[in-house]
Amino acid sequence: MVIAEHLTLQGNPSGGVLGRLVRVCASQGLDSMAAELDRMSEFIGADLSLVEAELRERPMRLDVVGRAAHQLLSVGGKRLRPLSVLLAARMGSGFGPAVQHLAVAVELVHNATLLHDDVVDQGETRRGSSTARMIYGNAASVFAGDWLLVEALRRVHQAGVPELLDRLLDVIDAMITAEAQQLENRGSFRLDLATYDAIILGKTASLFEWALFAGARAGGLSSSEAQALATYGRELGLAFQIVDDVLDVEGSLTDTQKSPLADVREGKLTFPLIVAAAREPRVVSLLREIAAIPEGSALPPEARQALLAALERTGGLEEGKRRARSHVQAARDALSRFPESSRKSALLFVSEAAVSRVG
């Protein structure tokens, strides 16, 4: 299938969200869905290749800062944000130089935040490779994040689409606010859902919202059409983050090979654990114990079992999946004003794929 090949060419072993969907369709004999995906790949594959080539192969700065940035960009990632820009643009007049600038820019912003996050959280691995800071040091990683931000803003400015630069600066501001909220709640292990929602809105959903809005405006859609797509992006981002949280907790507790509960050890709570802690206050002390385990040590089997049992009793994981599905529904609803088309189906596939990961 063209899209599967394309995604393999990207060097992303998991094939990203779309690659996963292709495999799911194939294994479940969903021929019509697979055919739809193939149609989608025809009109989006070439666009994605150009974006990917720019992210990966463009003549990068050769100094230590450039190498640190390139290290992260070249290990891949799902490229969901550029894909969002491209699909939104296809709802209008389609691909062009401005759309390419915006699609590259959104991935650069995302990677800039990852570089700074890894310094701040002392992260050692990312996307299955060593983090840039482990290879090139914290200094190079901080400056590499700064540089990717500059490169992103240059492209958005160059795209010349009104409003987009201001809105992107607002998004980066919102991302920083979310980081501050997370810092301020670090280690308390009590987080209300309103704060959690605000954090994932700022950290994840706001950039997806921008990606869809930017693609739509660059594709010539009206302000209100672009706003509908922006809402789609925001809900998709919320669903995506909650699914990530669910998978992370689930994976940590069932796959003993995985680095156990990295978020908890950094003092951060995610959706399933917030629900569990709210419904069973003694989960809070269990989480504190887990956070106190020295770095590098394994999670004791009893702690693992106790947390898994609490999540089952409180339904934390199920509640997370439910919440993610409801965001996907809200995303779909936001597109109701657009007539059915293969372009719209392609967009809907992305949110479909986001929740397909948790069944």
Place this chain on the structure above:
Amino acid sequence: MVIAEHLTLQGNPSGGVLGRLVRVCASQGLDSMAAELDRMSEFIGADLSLVEAELRERPMRLDVVGRAAHQLLSVGGKRLRPLSVLLAARMGSGFGPAVQHLAVAVELVHNATLLHDDVVDQGETRRGSSTARMIYGNAASVFAGDWLLVEALRRVHQAGVPELLDRLLDVIDAMITAEAQQLENRGSFRLDLATYDAIILGKTASLFEWALFAGARAGGLSSSEAQALATYGRELGLAFQIVDDVLDVEGSLTDTQKSPLADVREGKLTFPLIVAAAREPRVVSLLREIAAIPEGSALPPEARQALLAALERTGGLEEGKRRARSHVQAARDALSRFPESSRKSALLFVSEAAVSRVG
């Protein structure tokens, strides 16, 4: 004197470069120069107060990121970059909302780089206070730097003067390139003057160059007039950085109370030491010994004496002062196209002040 009062109101105990000049004039009985400074304060003091108020008192974000940024902004600094914007604007039509945006923005960029530098260099004090990272942590300081960058870019975008946003992004890029060059040469203790010049051009001079250009364009000057002022800014920045280097080495070696040779201990070479190392190769091994002294330990008196003697034999400090003066001359020359006026004198005072610190 109005300007001295103004600078004291800024809460800057040293009174900044202009405050120092006022004192020098007063102590040396240079009445005409002091009178000139007073005239200067009349037309620039009010502008500076507005900028200072915005930097210091505007409703800041109240979270930990905002507090980290505010901590640095509120301990003051010489505000030389905003002053440069204001003086350049006065060469044209003068102060206005766009000029204020640009003057605030340039100081925010400068402070953003300081926040990131302090994380990277693990700096503990800055401007006589604890660094933001010592009070609020590395994470808050990294995000505070990111945030100040966003705030700066917003203002430049809002000022709406053509070219300035692109040029500022180029300057930030140049600052990052200079940081990378410094990282790559760290610990080698052999640096050629061409690399040193490239580093200080990127790290310091490029932002001064932008400040003058931005003020000039916002003040309605022509592109070629603005370019002449930009050259003035670049030469002023180069002079300023070399003087800083000379004062740092001189102060470290003569005032035993000062934290000794912080740059050398971070593996960085500055102008006087580059000259000394080039002229007496055994200075390199002496510098390596100094860099190897454990953090927190004092500089042994013999090392101090040996380095001071080498600097005297090689003329490293004198050569630095000479080089700074030649940049100030180049700065003056760049203004030759403008007729004499109190506005031009005010501008020239800034470079005068930069070298007055080393006599």
